[in-house]
Amino acid sequence: MNKRQMQYRPLGEAGPQVSAICLGTMTFGQQAGEAEGHRLLDHAFERGINFIDTAEMYPVPSRAETSGATESIVGNWLARKPREKLVIATKVTGPARSLGWIRGGPPALDRANIRAAVEGSLRRLRTDYIDLYQLHWPERNQPLFGQGSFDPARERACTPIRAQLEALAELVEEGKIRQIGLSNEQPWGVMEFLRVARESGLPRVATVQNSYNLLNRVYEYGLSEISYREKVGMLAYSPLAFGHLSGKYLAEPAGEGRITLFESFGVRYTKPGVQPAVRTYVELARRHGLSPAALALAFVYSRWFVTSTIIGATTMAQLVENLDAWDVVADEDLCREIDAVHLLHTNPAP
Template sequence: MEYRVLGEGGPKVSAVCLGTMTFGQQNSEAEAHSQLDCALERGINFIDTAEMYAVPPRAETYGATETIVGNWLVRQARERIVLATKVAGPARSLDWIRGGPPALDRENIRAAVEGSLRRLKTDYIDLYQLHWPERNQPMFGQWQYDPAKERACTPIRAQLDALAELVAEGKVRHVGLSNEHPWGVMQFVRLAEEHGLTRVVSTQNAYNLLNRVFEYGLAEVCHREHVGLLAYSPLAFGHLSGKYLDNPGAPGRLTAFENFGQRYAKPGVRPAVEAYAALARRRGLSLTRLALGFVYHRGCVASTIIGATSLAQLEENLAAWDARPDEELLAEIDDIHLRCGNPAP
């Protein structure tokens, strides 16, 4: 396993991170702890969760994932684990989270941190992330910025002030973003530098063979400003395992939960998956190994967040670390990308 430093002075994390959003929904606590044990044994020191989880978000499972992770964490040497979690922002109908939440202001950020610390049974969070921006911007499959939807929101400077307080108090060690766009990352970096506030070390964004939008603007920003990409959904909600090609009703989140994964319910997804699957067959690879190998070893990726609903699936995903694509394979991948583009931005 490789280990990489996030951003400027951020934590040293494994190049593969274990995502936990299935814990408490598709995975029992015992199953979740088995996954965590397996990941730790395989050299993964980086665990990502969120106050909103399990997914899909429901009032009944709010905070369940953090609680499950916390029950495991108390049995570990805390200093060995880089623990990341996130504060839910407004702009989604999650009324059971702090009444909306109405804002990513100081009051809500502090309340969210205290709740996460309690559920995670720890005194500090290694990486605390804003789960999505409060301001108007396209996210989760939306692909157009609409100025007509502008609304009042907490200034980024005020969000940074709140995060800096938590760092000063020792409750948070590093801060990051999630589902951000180039303008947002630049604002967080610029304002932190201008006012001597805590600098973001990462942004967690979707990145996979069906969605390489990160490369179009954020890649340059993150490279020049030393902000690491935490790539989530490397298998595009299971599409890039190939299981839905022959069986659209195959077991998975997309079939288990109604109206889930709308980002991938677009006409260009299947042709692109078919093209990548054909390439994988020609190369003697599973589509999973092709897709994960691409993201794992991409120069713009600091760490890849993988998730699983079984130990067998987790082992398969970890084994894909050895599937480093050669230059010829990368050229073939790019040829498909130029034909199919980003069907699931």
């Protein structure tokens, strides 16, 4: 297999160049300790990865005892690296989830909460600025993390999008954040953030970080057009569907991972169509002489609308396999076979 050079792409319209693979760190501080986390970060950096993603609520599952530990692990590593050569992304925790240890809930994505979150992240990351600051999920009523369809009956008061952008604008002006992004968003939300920013002279959204993998290609239906027409980059998380697309949960007993370690984790992957789809993709990978993980990652790596794919790893073996998958080219023939499976098993875990 030929070795491919790592690609670098602009973050948003005119942001820094980021590697086409981003190292996600949500297991650091829970499944991987600080020493192992630093080993993984070192190896990724040596392999050309300059883009690191984290969040104030990490590691996951989020707990009061460990909340913020991931940013601290990344920050201790960052302190001994050339800061200007790295692009660091983190996220502010939104409301509507039971995370009472983070600013009491938090109740809103208002100015006070966004500012407090940024100050905390800067302190833990041991840096003067954050390259990409993302709203982890919307404050408004919206189905999240595979919950289902939009329900108007769940409408509630929320901080206006303009007020959220104004709070972020202050932090951009102060030099504490450089670009802003959204996460777990829908087409209406992305376009509304863009509209308000354009009409009010506020910071423009650079990226959208959403789940995207062989079991969940919903991004293609509406958001991919926005990526193209509005030049908003897509950051694809969960390219292996929390490990399902590695095939390890098909075994008896199932392989170790977050799904087996933590009760009620990854609910969207408990739906009845997931296992049959995974089996079919695993069979396809083996017919092509690939590991199931390599097939799944090569597909996401090949998508034109993906600025960077966020890979996670708890062990060095996982990280090496995920990085080596960059050398697998998902050509037209392979993508046609993947699309044939997709027609039979369409988005079992949206």
